[in-house]
Amino acid sequence: MYDFLLFVHVGSVMVYFLFHGAIASVTFALKRETSDGQRQALSSVLDRAYRVAPLALLTLVLSGILLGLLGRWWSDGWIWVSILALVVLAVFMFVVGGLYFDRRFEAVDDRPWAQQAQEGTATHRLVHHPLMDRHHAKIPLLLTASGVTVMGVILWLMMFKPF
């Protein structure tokens, strides 16, 4: 049972990365696409990825919780450090990534851009924000580097269980 859950856990990480990878690629592609049509097409790609990625994340979290119970890992330090690192990363991605996309897209009416992305009608704007104005071009790289580093640390903690 434990091995099977581990299989599900690793499999769901792969699926999650597959869909999250689409989001990451769009952040880079947005830097060079200039027309509204091109940005709309990219926002539509984002929408599909945003719809499926949470399902994989849910499977990942559920199988992780079950693995913690079956393996009696909840009293170990590495599992709590992993969870903390995951939460910090998620908050960072949500805030910085959200600001980046907010600056890149504008809904054609009052609805959220994500909803309009679903219809392929979200258009482009440049929203001014001090942080974004200064570091905008570096945001995709910053997001990718922080994501890869933290996920590498979490993987190391899970594989080596050092404390």
Place this chain on the structure above:
Amino acid sequence: MYRWLVFLHVVSAFSFFLVHGATTAAMFRLKTERDPDRVRAVLGLRDLADRWMGLPLLGLLASGIALGFFGRWWGRGWVWTSIGILVLVGLLMSIIGRMYHMRVWEGLDPQGHPMRKGAPERPPATPEQLAAILATGRPWLLTGIGAVGMAIILWLMMFKPF
């Protein structure tokens, strides 16, 4: 050393999936796009991912080969079955996915795409022709092949049944 190689192998696999995500999303999106400008943006996304895919794949193969030696797995059946499935999935992905991608680029820009340099001069596809090319995409088939193939490989690597 062996555990570090496994770590590197898993990191490479996860990185590969991260980069490959864009091509998967692009395949699905292309089925519904008809406007050449939008199609170009989605194809560009796929090209961006294509450029970076080799790096994690190289890490995956190099660490996998090294693991085979360190773990003395080369005499076992599961490792050869995994390689066979990986090659088969790679071939099918290339034939179905990459060829589709090339057909769409060729329709949009017969001479402009770097992989078609030197092709005979032809006008871009008409909207009807482009729609017909885009409709030939098989994203679900590719997803099914990839998901089943990767699940079997993961199972073989984790459970080493034979």
